[in-house]
Amino acid sequence: MTGKRVAVLGAGAIGVCVALYLQRAGHDVVLVDQDEPGNGCTFGNAGLIQCASVVPVATPGIVRAVPRMLLDRTQPLHIRWRYLPSLAPYLLHFLRESRLSRVAANARALASIVPRAYDDYLPLIEAAGIGAMVRPSGELHVFETDAAFAAAKAGGFAIRRAHGVRVEELDGDAVRDLEPNLSPTVRHGLFLPDCYQTVNPRRFVAALCASFVASGGEFRRARVDDVEARNGGGVRIVTQGGNIEAATAVLAFGAFSGPLAKRLGTRVRLNSERGYHIMLPQPGVTLNRTVVSGEYRFALAPIDGNVRITGAAELARVGAPPDYSRARRLLPLARHLLPGLDDAGQTLWMGHRPSTPDSLPLLGRTRANPDVVFAFGHNHSGLTLGGTTGRLIADLVGGRAASVDLTPFSPTRFHD
Ligand SMILES: Cc1cc2nc3c(=O)[nH]c(=O)nc-3n(C[C@H](O)[C@H](O)[C@H](O)COP(=O)(O)OP(=O)(O)OC[C@H]3O[C@@H](n4cnc5c(N)ncnc54)[C@H](O)[C@@H]3O)c2cc1C
Numbered sequence: 001m002t003g004k005r006v007a008v009l010g011a012g013a014i015g016v017c018v019a020l021y022l023q024r025a026g027h028d029v030v031l032v033d034q035d036e037p038g039n040g041c042t043f044g045n046a047g048l049i050q051c052a053s054v055v056p057v058a059t060p061g062i063v064r065a066v067p068r069m070l071l072d073r074t075q076p077l078h079i080r081w082r083y084l085p086s087l088a089p090y091l092l093h094f095l096r097e098s099r100l101s102r103v104a105a106n107a108r109a110l111a112s113i114v115p116r117a118y119d120d121y122l123p124l125i126e127a128a129g130i131g132a133m134v135r136p137s138g139e140l141h142v143f144e145t146d147a148a149f150a151a152a153k154a155g156g157f158a159i160r161r162a163h164g165v166r167v168e169e170l171d172g173d174a175v176r177d178l179e180p181n182l183s184p185t186v187r188h189g190l191f192l193p194d195c196y197q198t199v200n201p202r203r204f205v206a207a208l209c210a211s212f213v214a215s216g217g218e219f220r221r222a223r224v225d226d227v228e229a230r231n232g233g234g235v236r237i238v239t240q241g242g243n244i245e246a247a248t249a250v251l252a253f254g255a256f257s258g259p260l261a262k263r264l265g266t267r268v269r270l271n272s273e274r275g276y277h278i279m280l281p282q283p284g285v286t287l288n289r290t291v292v293s294g295e296y297r298f299a300l301a302p303i304d305g306n307v308r309i310t311g312a313a314e315l316a317r318v319g320a321p322p323d324y325s326r327a328r329r330l331l332p333l334a335r336h337l338l339p340g341l342d343d344a345g346q347t348l349w350m351g352h353r354p355s356t357p358d359s360l361p362l363l364g365r366t367r368a369n370p371d372v373v374f375a376f377g378h379n380h381s382g383l384t385l386g387g388t389t390g391r392l393i394a395d396l397v398g399g400r401a402a403s404v405d406l407t408p409f410s411p412t413r414f415h416d
Contacts, residue, residue: 003027006397007237007244009224009260010252011037013201013386014375016209018250020124021390023217025398030244031212032237034223038205041254041351044277045383046301046310047204048139048290049196051117052165053381055156056106056359057273058097066095074329076297077273080316087315090271093357093414103159106358109408110381111163113388118196120387128211133204137197141190142175142182142337143294149188152294157190166193181285183337190294197289200304201383220244227251227264227372235371248397250373255318255352257376261411265368269414270377272352276312276327278334279349283307284342293337298330300338307341309334313353322350355379363392363409373397374411 003026008019011033019031031037068075079087097106125131141157143149157167170189176182178191198204213219222241227249230236237244251257251264255272262268287302298311312326327348335341354377356362361377375393378385395402 003398004247005030005245006248006250007032007235007246008250008252009227009237010040010254010257010376011209011219012040012042012252012254013038013205013383014254014378014389015250015252016205016212017124017386017390018252018375018393019217020208020212021394022397023212023215024123025394027397029212030218030220030246031209032220032222032224032239032244034221036206036221037209037219038202041353042205042383043202044310044349044351045201046290046299046308047198047201047303048301048383049118049121049134049198050139050192050381050384051115051194051196052139052160052192053114053384054107054110054163054165055159056097056103056110057355057379058094058106058357058359059103059155060098060100061155062098063095076311077313077315078326080314080320083316083320086317087271090269090357091315093269097358102358105408106360107159107163109360112404113385113392114381115164115194117384117388118194120391122387124208124211124387124390128208130204130207130211133207134196134198137195137289139192139195139290139292140175140178141192141292141294142186143188144185145295146187148294152190160192167191168193179288179291181287181338181340182291183339186337195290197302198383205386224260227260229369229371233371235369248371248373250375250393250397252375254376254382255354257354257374261374264366264372266366266374266411267415268362268377268411269357271315271355272318273355273379274314274316274322275310275351275353276322276324277349278309278327278331278343279303279347280307280309280341280343281345281347282342285338285340287338291337293333296333298333300334307338318352324348324350353379354382360409361385361389362411363389364396364406364411366411
């Protein structure tokens with residue numbers, strides 16, 4: 001082994017892929033998580049590797065939508081009143097990011113990393129022998145009204161096209177050729193061919209982690225309480241199962257990275273944008289690919305051959321209890337779009353998206369402790385960006401020049 005000892009903290013989509021890329025570069029890697037791999041936010045997502053995700057969450061229309069987000073719990077993104085005081089600094093920053101110039105800069109930054117997402121997964125998928133767990137599926141956005149279709153084309157899809165993302169326009173019949181079970185009320189579709197569906201995001205990430213272990217990597221299940229700088233360089237990871245010494249630590253706790261980042265001397269603007277899913281294990285209808293409702297902003301994803309409804313984003317504090325009634329409201333909307341959908345045996349889930357006001361992850365070393373590398377804050381694209389983040393972080397740890405400009409992703413950008 002010619003590399004150094006590296007501890008990767010967090011075994012979600014991001015941590016597992018970072019560990020694999022570091023291992024491939026010859027480092028001695030220990031991956032630490034308090035839970036089984038892929039059981040955090042990665043567990044319940046829609047399972048898509050979306051090489052078309054170049055649109056930031058904060059866009060110009062969002063300022064006008066804020067009063068509705070506060071007052072109406074049925075909105076696709078809801079803000080809980082009670083948490084408004086603690087969310088205020090994040091929200092103000094988020095609103096600043098909705099200015100046209102910032103939207104353009106953030107979309108440019110996303111477009112510098114997202115289109116490579118699948119290519120960066122490929123070596124990991126091939127080495128793990130799990131090609132059957134992911135397939136080119138595309139992602140289908142459907143519209144029942146001309147107004148929503150026109151707004152989407154003028155908004156997020158115009159940004160995608162400006163960055164070279166392939167978008168195909170479909171009429172209602174062409175939509176139903178792709179997805180025969182969709183409602184006859186669907187009038188238009190926008191199809192993104194460059195998206196890939198995993199069978200189940202948790203199983204996909206767990207299989208990648210198994211390949212890391214099979215190749216000699218160590219997965220240690222323990223809660224991390226602290227990371228300390230060692231005299232003479234390197235870090236000491238303080239866990240409930242004993243200390244781990246390493247030359248470098250990579251922090252990949254997703255939405256839970258903030259407190260440790262702060263203890264390490266770097267304040268970050270990171271929040272949990274909660275998301276919900278309803279898993280329908282006997283849906284009674286089939287779906288070939290993920291379908292997104294253009295009007296109501298929820299998705300129907302084919303997970304393990306069944307249907308997972310995802311949506312109902314919400315800003316609240318990390319520790320706030322889930323509001324599953326918001327998820328349940330998606331059921332009648334989903335049944336309207338996919339008639340015959342059976343909800344027998346449904347299970348509910350809530351997860352914490354690691355969100356930043358500019359929709360960009362934090363990737364890089366911190367000034368406060370150069371032996372700690374940040375790799376969190378992947379917003380709506382953490383599964384998508386696993387492979388790419390792994391490649392970029394392995395280059396950084398190995399002292400190789402980055403293949404993209406990492407300035408927009410600087411971990412210190414919020415408080416420079
Ligand atoms: C409803 C929904 C749908 C989504 N759909 C998609 C999609 O289709 N495609 C996509 O790309 N993204 C999607 N996302 C976003 C994506 O799920 C996240 O961006 C991604 O899971 C973040 O991965 P992560 O590895 O950073 O965090 P996580 O998966 O949350 O992993 C963090 C890990 O850190 C561990 N951890 C935290 N604190 C400690 C500690 N103190 N000690 C030890 N371990 C600790 C946790 O146990 C966890 O395993 C969706 C999100 C939601 C909510």
